Amino acid sequence: MDMLRRAGVAEPHRWPQAMMAATEQGWPAATAAPLASSNGADSYGVFKLSYDVRNEDQELLQKVWKSCIRVAVSGAAGNISSHLLFMLASGGVFGMDQPVSFQLLGSEESLLKLEGVAMELEDSLYPLLREVRIGTDPRNLFKDADWVILLGAHPRTPGMTRAELLDINGQIFREQGRALDEVASRDCKVLVVGNPCNTNALICMENAPRLRRENFHALTRLDENRAKCQLALRAGRFYTSLSRVAVWGNHSTTQVPDFLNARIAGEPAVDVIGVERWFREEFTPTVANRGGAIIERCSRSTAASTAVSIADALKSLVTPTPEGDCFSSAVCTDGNPYGIAEGLIFSMPCRSKDDGRYEIVDDFVIDEWLDEKITASEEELLKERACVSHLIPNAPPAACEITLDTMLPGEI
Ligand SMILES: NC(=O)C1=CN([C@@H]2O[C@H](COP(=O)(O)OP(=O)(O)OC[C@H]3O[C@@H](n4cnc5c(N)ncnc54)[C@H](OP(=O)(O)O)[C@@H]3O)[C@@H](O)[C@H]2O)C=CC1
Ligand SMILES: O=C([O-])CC(=O)C(=O)O
Incomplete structure (x- = not known):
């Protein structure tokens, strides 16, 4: 903001087509040092720091913009990010009147690539994208963030056990939780x-006690989208006819895509499709293993559909949920209406109020089969929590009893 003021722009939120790629120190990305003049018009094409809308475009000057929001993204030089950032900058997620500022976290290894990402954003001339910062210090990049999307994580490598993966990534998320606690906005929403x-989000939440526990989410919207796709295919209906499709539990192969409560054109999906065996024996494992099936074909984990599902998850939080519908998000189980152990991050059906707030939908019917499946996913998450107890402040020490057969959807 300082730089915007120095650039002589009285009202930053009315400043169209102005974007600043800056390192965390606040200088333009490609220069690493201050520009000789902050109005360095030739430095970045549209990064004209002295750009003054009053002299430029009367039509845009009339437009009413909301105050700019800060969106921090880790792993921002990675595959998912390469799709996601462009969706966020286009206005398709937070709204066409919502300017955004990006604070992109990478590592020493990825910093050059991150500069390339900032340059591509610059070349895309998004009127809503007002600032791009890049850097390697979460305490700088999470500062005052309103939304934080945590993509960066160590991939599971050959020979690594799940307990080892939990520990390696848990250390990253403990550090990022601490950074959020120090510098992020108290109302900041965090999507891991x-x-x-799920367990990364739990560690992050437990290390950020200043932030609201209900504002931590782990992404299971991709699983919901996969479930909707399979139901639509089987029923021969378009996606828009589906409602109340929720996924319960962990983002792993123990996840539970709920067909019992799902509706197709307002009718129970089980009545419309009719073949009960299909739900249990085909639908459920197909959804839970979809990530692995895509890796088999593409030799990399899903990136574009994950970015789309992140956009869907964010949109669901800033848009009131249509009457009678819900969306899936893995959220804190404290006080949940289904008796799931407290202190976990567990996917459940949610409805959004507004401005990022939500409530857990409490009228889902749970039959014996569903209950058994949900309990298995809950037990898996309890075991994961025990494995990372050393990364959770004040947690009693617990033995790690993770077995090798618990898998991510992308593991085969
Ligand atoms: N929940 C869901 O539904 C889904 C989750 N995923 C997960 O999302 C994550 C990101 O996927 P994708 O973008 O394809 O992955 P990429 O490998 O392309 O990017 C991830 C980034 O993570 C960072 N990273 C790697 N190792 C470490 C480390 N040891 N410490 C800190 N950061 C590290 C790197 O960024 P840098 O060097 O800048 O730190 C890297 O660019 C993965 O964990 C993947 O499993 C994927 C699909 C669906
Ligand atoms: O395991 C992965 O990285 C991919 C993943 O989560 C998914 O496709 O659901």
Whole structure:
């Protein structure tokens, strides 16, 4: 903001087509040092720091913009990010009147690539994208963030056990939780995508006590979208006819895509499709293993559909949920209406109020089969929590009893 003021722009939120790629110190990305003049018009094409809308475009000057929001993204030089940032900058997620500022976190290894990402954003001339910062210090990049999307995580490598993966990534998320606690906005909403996302989100939340526990999410919207796709295919209906499709539990192969409560054109999906065996024996494992099936074909984990599902998850939080519908998000189980153990990050059906707030939908019917499945996913998450107890402040020490057969959807 300082730089915007120095640039002589009285009202930053009315400043169209102005974007600043800056390092965390606040200088333009490609220069690493201050520009000789902050109005360095030739430095970045549209990064004209002295750009003054009053002299430029009367039509845009009339437009009413909301105050700019800060969106921090880790792993921002990675595959998912390469799709996601462009969706966020286009206005398709937070709204066409919502300017955004990006604070992109990478590592020493990825910093050059991150500069390339900033340059591509610059070349895309998004009127809503007002600032791009890049850097390697979460305390700088999470500062005052309103939304934080955590993509960066160590991938599971050959020979690594799940307990080892939990520990390596848990250390990253403990550090990022601490950074959020120090510098993020108290109302900041955090969406963890990096796997194992539920337990990473839990560690992050437990290390950020200043932030609201209900504002931590782990991404299971991709699983919901996959479930909707399979139901639509089987029923021969378009996606828009589906409602109340929720996924319960962990973003792993123990996840439970709920067909019992799902509706197709307002009718129970089980009545419309009719073949009960299909739900249990085909639908459920197909959804839970979809990530692995895509890796088999593409030799990399899903990136574009994950970015789309992140956009869907964010949109669901800033848009009132249509009457009678819900969306899936893995959220804190404290006080949940289904008796799931407290202090976990567990996917459940949610409805949004507004401005990022939500409530857990409390009228889902749970039959014996569903209950058994949900309990298995809950037990898996309890075991994951025990494995990372050393990363959770004040947690009693617990033995790690994770078996090798608990898998992420992308593991085969
Ligand atoms: N929840 C869900 O539904 C899904 C989750 N995922 C998960 O999302 C994550 C990101 O996927 P994708 O973008 O494809 O992955 P990429 O490998 O392309 O990017 C991830 C980024 O993570 C960072 N990273 C890697 N190792 C470490 C480390 N040891 N410490 C800190 N950061 C590290 C790197 O960024 P840098 O060097 O800049 O730090 C890298 O660019 C993965 O964990 C993946 O499993 C994927 C699909 C679906
Ligand atoms: O395991 C992965 O990285 C991919 C993943 O989560 C998914 O496709 O659901």
